[in-house]
Amino acid sequence: MVAPLDSVCATIPLIDISGYLNGDKEKAERAVVELRTACQSPGFLQITGHGVTSEIRSQLLQKLAEFFALPAATKQALHRSQSKCLRGYESVGEQKLEAGISDQKEGFMIGPDLPAENGYLQGPNQWPSEEAAPGFREVYMAYFDVMRNLSKTVFRLMALSLDLDERYFDEFVGSKDTISMCRAHRYPPTTPEMAKTSRGIGAHTDFGALTLLLQDDVGGLEVFHKPTGTWHNVQPVKDAFVVNIGDMMERWTNNTYTSTLHRVISPVTAKDRYSVAFFNEGLPDQLVSCIPTCLKPNEKPLFEPIRVEDHLRARYGNSY
Ligand SMILES: O=C(O)CCC(=O)C(=O)O
Numbered sequence: 001m002v003a004p005l006d007s008v009c010a011t012i013p014l015i016d017i018s019g020y021l022n023g024d025k026e027k028a029e030r031a032v033v034e035l036r037t038a039c040q041s042p043g044f045l046q047i048t049g050h051g052v053t054s055e056i057r058s059q060l061l062q063k064l065a066e067f068f069a070l071p072a073a074t075k076q077a078l079h080r081s082q083s084k085c086l087r088g089y090e091s092v093g094e095q096k097l098e099a100g101i102s103d104q105k106e107g108f109m110i111g112p113d114l115p116a117e118n119g120y121l122q123g124p125n126q127w128p129s130e131e132a133a134p135g136f137r138e139v140y141m142a143y144f145d146v147m148r149n150l151s152k153t154v155f156r157l158m159a160l161s162l163d164l165d166e167r168y169f170d171e172f173v174g175s176k177d178t179i180s181m182c183r184a185h186r187y188p189p190t191t192p193e194m195a196k197t198s199r200g201i202g203a204h205t206d207f208g209a210l211t212l213l214l215q216d217d218v219g220g221l222e223v224f225h226k227p228t229g230t231w232h233n234v235q236p237v238k239d240a241f242v243v244n245i246g247d248m249m250e251r252w253t254n255n256t257y258t259s260t261l262h263r264v265i266s267p268v269t270a271k272d273r274y275s276v277a278f279f280n281e282g283l284p285d286q287l288v289s290c291i292p293t294c295l296k297p298n299e300k301p302l303f304e305p306i307r308v309e310d311h312l313r314a315r316y317g318n319s320y
């Protein structure tokens with residue numbers, strides 16, 4: 001069946017990766033080709049057949065709703081300004097991803113839970129007490145671990161899509177020093193009038209290599225289509241994760257893959273919107289230097305090589 005032109009699938013490709021996970025060669029090859037096309041343009045896609053259970057996804061969304069419903073003082077006591085590695089709580093209006101517009105979201109960031117600061121963006125998480133938020137820590141960390149695994153799979157597919165050895169990104173994405181983070185968001189509702197000028201999250205591109213996003217069924221994520229200058233809704237698809245290319249991967253692939261501007265419009269229904277982004281930032285000492293298969297004969301790289309940490313410091317430094 002041909003999907004109607006205005007349907008989400010016409011804009012944001014939906015890719016089933018179960019064939020790759022099950023060792024079905026033909027289906028896996030198809031997913032790799034679809035992935036390559038989607039990463040080139042629009043730089044956004046949705047994946048299904050990823051094996052992350054609906055239980056863990058709905059448990060997490062439930063625990064997040066409970067956490068964000070806690071008194072403001074309990075959440076502020078976990079503020080990210082107390083953490084050298086950006087872990088913890090941020091309140092509505094703190095981040096400005098689009099010049100002059102405060103994001104109408106609150107968030108909670110976690111990462112691999114290390115006992116002490118251990119290099120850039122590495123260290124301990126901040127947690128509410130078990131009495132205040134029963135099960136929150138356990139479920140959020142379990143989700144984080146599942147997503148870390150899924151990200152390894154997606155990077156293998158990425159490697160294949162770039163005609164690289166399947167394990168090309170394994171160290172980058174799966175080492176003990178790999179930087180990865182999860183940021184959960186709650187977007188409170190607003191009025192239709194306010195929604196015209198305010199933003200749940202202002203227009204931005206992601207800083208790192210690749211983002212895996214869980215969104216609930218409320219909607220509001222939009223992706224910018226440069227050729228027409230129009231915004232397109234990333235409609236929630238049941239059981240799908242949104243995947244998008246970040247600035248680091250765009251640079252690494254010499255602009256073969258695209259880091260695309262996106263934003264969130266706050267809900268205008270009575271319902272809060274929840275989402276959870278898993279960011280793959282990679283190895284701090286890794287040099288992001290044009291991937292050889294992204295260069296045609298006689299072509300020159302568009303960018304100087306840069307260390308992952310230097311790239312991230314420059315991008316994170318500008319957003320609060
Ligand atoms: O909440 C969303 O749908 C998008 C979040 C996002 O773009 C981000 O955290 O970078």
Ligand SMILES: [Fe+2]
Pocket residue numbers: 204205206262
């Ligand atoms: Fe983003």
